[in-house]
Amino acid sequence: MSEFDLINRYFKSQVSQRADVVLGIGDDCALLQAPVGKLLAMTTDTMVAGVHFPVNTAAKDIGYKLMAVNLSDLAAMGAEPGWALLAITLPAGDENWIQAFMHGFAELAATHGVQLVGGDTTSGPLSMSLQLTGFVKPDLVMRRNQARPGDKIYVSGTLGDAALGLKCVAGKLASSINLPYCVSRLTRPTPRIELGRELARFSRCAIDISDGLVADLGHIADASQCAAKVQLDALPLSEELQQYYGHKIDWSVVAASGDDYELCFTVPPEYEFVLKNIADKTQTRLTCIGEIQAGEGVHCFDQSGAEVILDRGGYNHFS
């Protein structure tokens, strides 16, 4: 089966059809009609086998996660998803693998109204880059540099599940330990698209947590020229993670490991009251974890008020 047959068979047919796509897959470029009165929000994220996912990860989960991590970037800006271009490099044209990959990819794309409009298929070591374009009103954009002293810091969902799930998958926990929820959070993160769009009406500042809370909140602190004070015992934890750790939570897993794909955002105190409605409407847990202050850096404190030094690095590819 040739590259073109593969593309025709799996990539053209399996995804949403949007009215603003004038020309989709099949020519030198896709042709798109941009919406009036909105900005385009563009992002790209790459996943490499053995770096971003274990080599034995199921193809359908890889496809799902590639879409999820890119959608998460749109969510952090408050943008509505639109178009995707997929550049995929495969060791061989394995039809079953591509079919499963596209199944996971298309499942999440359809949920969020994303149409695959173009791409490139090449041979080589397994990796893939997705480029997503979304739309956002200029006055409803959330940015990293808009936090102000006095703002409350919130996160969505729970933290650390994916990092614990990765330990489980990688065989770093006792073999009797089974953590299905944490593993599912690793393989199928939930991009907070609806939440991002609701938050954008009240929050000026958000980021998605892909490299760990301390690292990503650090980007907010740096860009906004503020300090972020975090109360570790306020961090939202899943039941499964709490049961695993008991009373000895590993804060470096919860606050300084990657792959959460939750939103971290700030709100002025006078808007905190609206968050309950947003949490209800989007069925998303929202938790205040600290406060923006004058100063610099991210500072984490335990229940006793002592500062806890966590590696801020998150996942750094070249350090």
Next chain:
Amino acid sequence: MSEFDLINRYFKSQVSQRADVVLGIGDDCALLQAPVGKLLAMTTDTMVAGVHFPVNTAAKDIGYKLMAVNLSDLAAMGAEPGWALLAITLPAGDENWIQAFMHGFAELAATHGVQLVGGDTTSGPLSMSLQLTGFVKPDLVMRRNQARPGDKIYVSGTLGDAALGLKCVAGKLASSINLPYCVSRLTRPTPRIELGRELARFSRCAIDISDGLVADLGHIADASQCAAKVQLDALPLSEELQQYYGHKIDWSVVAASGDDYELCFTVPPEYEFVLKNIADKTQTRLTCIGEIQAGEGVHCFDQSGAEVILDRGGYNHFS
């Protein structure tokens, strides 16, 4: 040096600043202002070390070529280049390599007014995907499916140089043979942006020749449901290629090998007269190589009128 430092140092500073870029590199998404009255033209192309370029290719040439092959897709639609997102995977954060890569990349980007607005840097086997967005008026788009019987088939520039240059670089020619022009055509192809925009006023149908003339003209024939008749001795050849082959031209190199990045386009005979002006204005050689006819497929004929069967495959990653 961390991933973020690398990005800050080389990717943020070295490229054009466009007025339609509301927010460039440094947040979860770039924010762009789409032009009114034009469609967006989007493309992505990947290059993998050892597949799309020899592993010992100079970093500055890889950067240049990545930009060139993506610009070539915009040229084929008649689009004006705008924004780029770069997803790059590197075995290690080699500062010199990245600096040289970005030098070649930025050089060509600046020529065509392209601004790098975002991307992703990851570790892994060397490969890179570029995503480009351009702009085109809806009534000035060239597409593959718009060729009609009676149209004349043209190509820009000369064909086969890059394929011969690759043989030279790969050590497949006698060691005494030196083909600097052909090698330069391999490493630094010329995207025909200005030509594409001029042609779009008179041609409805174009493609860029990346997989070889026969393969790419075949896409026009298939999409337009026509046949393409090509006169091999009409194909434009560089002096260096002609000197190398003498009277025994290898037509499979000229017409069925990749990496030309010239435009192949069709024009109704009544518009042929404008092509001389366009050739002069864009300083590009334009050569009639055949005709669109009823039927299907690409058919190549030699001087005697006999049909010559060339492998249509071009470069197929999985066959």
